[in-house]
Amino acid sequence: MEINPQQLAEQLKSGYDAQIVDVREAAEVADGMIPGARHIALGELADRLSDLDKSRHVIAVCRSGARSAAAADQLAAAGFTAYTVPGGMLDWTAAGFPVS
Numbered sequence: 001m002e003i004n005p006q007q008l009a010e011q012l013k014s015g016y017d018a019q020i021v022d023v024r025e026a027a028e029v030a031d032g033m034i035p036g037a038r039h040i041a042l043g044e045l046a047d048r049l050s051d052l053d054k055s056r057h058v059i060a061v062c063r064s065g066a067r068s069a070a071a072a073d074q075l076a077a078a079g080f081t082a083y084t085v086p087g088g089m090l091d092w093t094a095a096g097f098p099v100s
Helices: 005-013 042-051 066-077 088-094
Strands: 019-022 058-061 082-084
Touching (some): 005 088, 058 066, 058 088, 066 082
């Protein structure tokens, strides 16, 4: 399932209680993440599923949307309700949304 940056920003303003997981590599997240996001690189995701709460939606984000789509598929296969952000952080920052 997909959620675009505009939809995500609106839902976060409304108090949406989702877990945002940034699946980029450490060097990439140094440029900033969506506020409140947790960093779990895609290669570590399978080993860190227990860090996430299955009762809450998971929003996977990466640089452009390719890795987050793979992460969302992996999360869904593990029983999570997972979304990907097409366009990723490139579209998020281009839209002027905040980073931390």
